[in-house]
Amino acid sequence: SSSSKILIKGGTVVNAHHQEVADVYVENGFIVAVKPHIHVGDDVTVLDATGKFVMPGGIDPHTHLAFEFMGTETMDDFFTGQAAALAGGTTMHIDFVIPVDGSLTAGFEAYEKKSKKACMDFGFHMAITKWDEVVSKEMEIMVQEKGINSFKFFMAYKGALMINDDLLLEGFKKCKSLGALAMVHAENGDAVYEGQKRMIELGITGPEGHALSRPAVLEGEATARAIRLASFINTPLYVVHVMSIDAMEEIAKARISGQKVIGEPVVSGLVLNDSWLWDSDFLTAARFVMSPPIRAAGHDKALQAALSTGVLQLVGTDHCAFNSKQKALGIDDFRKIPNGVNGIEERMHLVWDTMVESGQISVTDYVRITSTDCARIFNIYPRKGAILAGSDADIIILNPNSSFEISAKSHHSRSDTNVFEGRRGKGKVEVTIAGGRIVWQNDELKVVPGSGKYIKLPPYNYLFSGIDKAEANYLASLKAPVKRTIISKA
Amino acid sequence: SSSSKILIKGGTVVNAHHQEVADVYVENGFIVAVKPHIHVGDDVTVLDATGKFVMPGGIDPHTHLAFEFMGTETMDDFFTGQAAALAGGTTMHIDFVIPVDGSLTAGFEAYEKKSKKACMDFGFHMAITKWDEVVSKEMEIMVQEKGINSFKFFMAYKGALMINDDLLLEGFKKCKSLGALAMVHAENGDAVYEGQKRMIELGITGPEGHALSRPAVLEGEATARAIRLASFINTPLYVVHVMSIDAMEEIAKARISGQKVIGEPVVSGLVLNDSWLWDSDFLTAARFVMSPPIRAAGHDKALQAALSTGVLQLVGTDHCAFNSKQKALGIDDFRKIPNGVNGIEERMHLVWDTMVESGQISVTDYVRITSTDCARIFNIYPRKGAILAGSDADIIILNPNSSFEISAKSHHSRSDTNVFEGRRGKGKVEVTIAGGRIVWQNDELKVVPGSGKYIKLPPYNYLFSGIDKAEANYLASLKAPVKRTIISKA
Amino acid sequence: SSSSKILIKGGTVVNAHHQEVADVYVENGFIVAVKPHIHVGDDVTVLDATGKFVMPGGIDPHTHLAFEFMGTETMDDFFTGQAAALAGGTTMHIDFVIPVDGSLTAGFEAYEKKSKKACMDFGFHMAITKWDEVVSKEMEIMVQEKGINSFKFFMAYKGALMINDDLLLEGFKKCKSLGALAMVHAENGDAVYEGQKRMIELGITGPEGHALSRPAVLEGEATARAIRLASFINTPLYVVHVMSIDAMEEIAKARISGQKVIGEPVVSGLVLNDSWLWDSDFLTAARFVMSPPIRAAGHDKALQAALSTGVLQLVGTDHCAFNSKQKALGIDDFRKIPNGVNGIEERMHLVWDTMVESGQISVTDYVRITSTDCARIFNIYPRKGAILAGSDADIIILNPNSSFEISAKSHHSRSDTNVFEGRRGKGKVEVTIAGGRIVWQNDELKVVPGSGKYIKLPPYNYLFSGIDKAEANYLASLKAPVKRTIISKA
Amino acid sequence: SSSSKILIKGGTVVNAHHQEVADVYVENGFIVAVKPHIHVGDDVTVLDATGKFVMPGGIDPHTHLAFEFMGTETMDDFFTGQAAALAGGTTMHIDFVIPVDGSLTAGFEAYEKKSKKACMDFGFHMAITKWDEVVSKEMEIMVQEKGINSFKFFMAYKGALMINDDLLLEGFKKCKSLGALAMVHAENGDAVYEGQKRMIELGITGPEGHALSRPAVLEGEATARAIRLASFINTPLYVVHVMSIDAMEEIAKARISGQKVIGEPVVSGLVLNDSWLWDSDFLTAARFVMSPPIRAAGHDKALQAALSTGVLQLVGTDHCAFNSKQKALGIDDFRKIPNGVNGIEERMHLVWDTMVESGQISVTDYVRITSTDCARIFNIYPRKGAILAGSDADIIILNPNSSFEISAKSHHSRSDTNVFEGRRGKGKVEVTIAGGRIVWQNDELKVVPGSGKYIKLPPYNYLFSGIDKAEANYLASLKAPVKRTIISKA
């Protein structure tokens, strides 16, 4: 069944730019042909997709597998997390390499090791947590040799990952010089720290304290700051996990003025609200602790709306799964609850249900926000993110008339809970093909550790197009330096 | 030379979703293949496009050829206007049918006649200038039989084309029911009328009075009104000729909230400013009279910025060419100056220079805003707007290292002036292929009256995707009607 | 007890610009002295205000007493409505004269008659419901002879009071020429009409249909339109009953750009939300029907916030009381429910509780938004709206440590219901002095029909200050008309 | 002539809340009576103010006299600067005490010494430039004993005065606890530093580099940040020298949402633009160097508009005068040009001309923005900022029909240049009375060193009104801590 030759017949093939009824023929891991009425021999596995959508596999731009964080490590490693992803129709993800004691090289090597067991394709972003000449030099190596084209800066997590404006400016300049995309986790870390102290002083030690200590205004602040500093440096910016109206509106404002800013909502922010954090059961509430926090009802709908019209561009998950035992580390102090929620398996279904079934977007838009724009932004389109001849055979078949239901009992993550527990909806990923092999069919996974490839992400994506010209035009517009005579008349 | 078989070799083939070096093979008016290293026989005309961009021909969404307006008729008819278009790299346009005494049928027939001499493909929008059951019925016929999928409502031109909110609401409802796109010319016509009177009373009878009588605030007002009424009816909206920050910001605001609104800047609004209207030579000033007016410097840059990030989507021209003699009708009263400027020939060059050469957008974006998005919005993609196997062979070859210069002396419009006179820039359309034939090469036009086809535009474009579901969800959310007992407790 | 000489001792005397502990001495209807330690003879009634606030009586800028509307007449006439007002600490109101068959003169005479039984001071606004030379001339008479300095235009109530943009522009111009303030009821009447039809078609005939048929977007639209047209005419604008974020944000935006726009929230909009309209008891729900409708929760808080910082300026009530029998006229069709809620008696208490007790504003701000700014806008400050020597003796004593509770059982309106039923809060008006007489004390009213005076409101309030200069500067800035030679060079 | 008894007859007496024709009688430094037709004896100096405005003397909230900065000291000390102020109708100012090596006490003592020669009343703000327990304790002493009620935090001047977010949060909390007003100089200092380096690298070493190195986006950023952090701490904020649309719009946005933020434009920002910085004469250009920089044309008008409607509240000067020799310190490097412009003498005239003569505001507004609101914000109203019986006799007589002209030749500052050189306008301060003495009349100054008093500014101004209640309401709204059982169900 996991033959290297597959024909998908009769489905509606959807790319971000167009949909049409056609057959898709796959061989040796690649899409060979996309056209009506393809005829093949007996050695070909034929999948009937009549009445269904044949789409590029999802690409999750934001995950944390095998992530050591807050004194523990996420439940899902590169095998279990990816297996879950495949079961949910996601065929590639980009994970965040965390430097080891500030060393990018050591961090990269650690993640190379962790990812050996990969069962689907993946790429890496890299976090920058300190600044010196070594880091600066390592950034070059990462971009020019290691396949990294994006660097993330944490404006929060004071005392741990957080960097200040000084480093942010240096980092942005370096990114620009390398054609690498600057990313930010945007919350004001100093204020969050203050907010946390305040909550503890008020005796608010439970999960609701997490939300209260870092309100949306602090996300809006940091987003505004990062955007304006990126504008000042004139380099594109990618804002990860946009969780609030406050942050979204800053992105919208920048885009209206022509600035190249990408906003990534995550599925938890799109479909959940913060009422769970007030649940009287600690573990139920703790499950929903992530940063920036899931916001009050209203933010979710506003993010959906912005996503529907391209104000925000692509959907991630920030998949960072901890189980109940780990979450219980913060039983007496919300500051010790490991931050993170699941989503890598659920994203494709929830986005379909929330955005397409609700009538907010078209199916082509769905492909764009779950796959194509991610491939374009990280510069691997149309190898990924498309159903085109020549593209990698990462494909899903989604049945719009079938339905899904989410539960920790049936999910493939190793976590014992699921923040989307009990959620049902229309649209079901019935088949996932990754790298040309059928890995998910009839609710069964067939995945092999080590079968996933590391995908190098080249620098200078489309956002960098024209930056040199724009800069030259800007400089020419300054009418400076003014030529001045030595002797002053005043 | 205008063989039916053409091979374009070695160029960078650009679609809105991707660009790559490839050959393009054309036969019988269609693109047959797009791939590297196509080998062909001797009967094929081979064009070397090495170092050049091979792109879909431009589609101009907004023109007025052979338009009877303000007591005169535009200089360019369907032959001369289209010839000019082809010389500038535009291979299709959509013109506005004006009803005859309110009759859509009569209007359509008149435009069928006018367009007999077409030398390139074209489609029609239809204006709605009054409302009754006949008009309502004719709209159905236009959509279902005649290939019209968009209707334009004039919120200005009091006493002539202008309609009121009542009609706008009826029209929007009808459009929605037919899957047709509602379009608006957005200026507050009552206020414009008042402004005109005021200017005359102030003794301001020259072209500067045109700008002063209808400031941007009136465009912003009408744009806001049309958007909110469209939201109220829940139907997509297309705002033609967005000329001001005021209007653009209303569109941006609506899009942030998830509303489906399309904004069309025109090339005159993108690259000119209103200083010309103050020129001391009447005819020079009068040349720039169009409505809404070309705005003060600042609006142009802001519109460019919004266009660069997708806040506005596609570029038109509102090509509506009058010569000096016609413009002179308003020598004593700006209200009698025929409204309109040229652009159909200049659009592709000016957008390239202003947007791509300036570094504001990528080449793929260029294709999107000059061709693909127009094809998608008017529902003929990928027949038009793409360089894909199967698409119509409407193709341009643009040399980014060549340059253009605009002058009435050399342009192909029949008008004796050009609002872009003297403008130079980089990037030159060296070859235009329309319907599979080379019509522009070596600065020579080879066009044949009657060779252009009328392209029917089908209803229910992508903006209508999900509208039914969204509406059903909305109705379900109302919690109404409330069930009430007959006897009241109060 | 209702002596003509009163000394209020030891209270905190509050004006909008300052508060201080002082005594207030009143004689013959006027405030004679405001200073510490006033000593008086035995013939003076002495009120101890120690620990209490002595403030100008409230002025309600928006009421409808004895108003014939929707086939019935409000329960409260000039006597009962004013008596209720006095019991709640309001000592003056401005009512809307409605023309009779378009005649301002006839309307004015009718209201003169109705107001004969007045027991407190009052002024008049005048509605304009049609346009011709007679109306234009009558406006002059009203302003120059009759004491009217504001005219209201209804952008809703299609087929009844509604006017179109044409009339609005004419009206604004006339107002400007007379130094009279233009006011608008801002909802898009055409769209409301459409919305009403739609609700009926959907079978939604109950009070919730009222809210659903005229959503906030229609209030935002009309507010934006009125503001921009007023800007175009360059005359100040007063927006009555600002009920939504949509309208408020338009006012804020205009003010940021320097436009003279006044926004009046009403107490029902500040403290209620639309959930009542979904009440399963018809009469309970119908009680809350007013236009624009009371909005969803969230609008109330946003209006409070805007009021707290001066984005909105003063609070009205739109008091327009109908009893249950009248409300029942719409039992089968919400369109027939007489529009209107009470508030004239409750305003002062609810604003205190909602704005001062909540910590949003200071006591001086309270005086400003309930009294002083109304007096300034309608040009009778410091005769009204101040506790200054020489001002009319319209005074309240409010005990911040006492409390109030609202109920139809105890209120003084003739209506049998109260939209604020059951509401309690801190702060109680213990004494009301109107025209120098104690009319409310120890929860007892002492009012005399006919004791109220008609207060003429003079034109050219402070908002008109500088309008001529600004206009002259604007005209000078036009650089028009351009001087042009007869012979053109083109 | 400088008798202690003065009668000002027949003028229009203007307070922020009201204007009326009245006489003003002054004795022993205080205003004794304000009413029509005051009759006095022969020992009283009588000034005829018929046809003129009698107004509270200006209060400049933002000055730097005898300020040691950037290696030099301002030209104007407490005597010459105040003399200039009095000649221009300003009778009080509030200067910034700069700590000495971080010590508030030492700083205060230094300024006590400097101000010994004062010839008019003055108060102090205090800058906070580092943070530790000593500083925190000194803040208490300053507020409780020394008469300081405002503390300023510099977000720019990296390596010198600049503080980071951490300190800002601590400072805001301390201010809140003391009832003291937090003030910010809002520019992103890290980015400014980066911008300066960039300009030098580009070879732009002249004054234009000053503007280019710190664009408006950096002022907008810091303003947004300070506002949101103040919101997070829930304490009022005062933004000094609002120079740009970017900053103003952040203030407007905050105020719309109910936040207590005060915005202070300065006269240079209101009436100048940055074109001077491109002047080919170094000293001419250098004269205009201040921070944040004077902005491009357009910002000035927008700030005026916002000021006219109360979006911004009061006007300062940031008077910080350096002469040509001092400015020449930066001949080779704009970073060494001492930052600062004059204004203390010109403010009253320029605000009159720009705001009143232009028709943008009324005369009462003029009093409010030049005097009353400053007195209210710094909590000394109505002692200052009013023409009321009991107020200090700080009074000006302004003749609206006279005119002024500004020149370094005639001004009273010790600086050899004037950024407003050559500016003329209508409205002239003909008489200044300070502390009950006529100090400016017939273009002559009569001032005595040491005659000025230090005015203690008490904490808890009106902006603090209700803060405790609001905070209590906020805490009550949190529904936290959630009561949780020990044993979790998950």
Ligand SMILES: [Zn+2]
């Ligand atoms: Zn993060």
Ligand SMILES: [Zn+2]
């Ligand atoms: Zn993350």
Ligand SMILES: [Zn+2]
């Ligand atoms: Zn038009």
Ligand SMILES: [Zn+2]
């Ligand atoms: Zn047109």
Ligand SMILES: [Zn+2]
């Ligand atoms: Zn109304």
Ligand SMILES: [Zn+2]
């Ligand atoms: Zn009303």
Ligand SMILES: [Zn+2]
């Ligand atoms: Zn400063």
Ligand SMILES: [Zn+2]
């Ligand atoms: Zn300063």
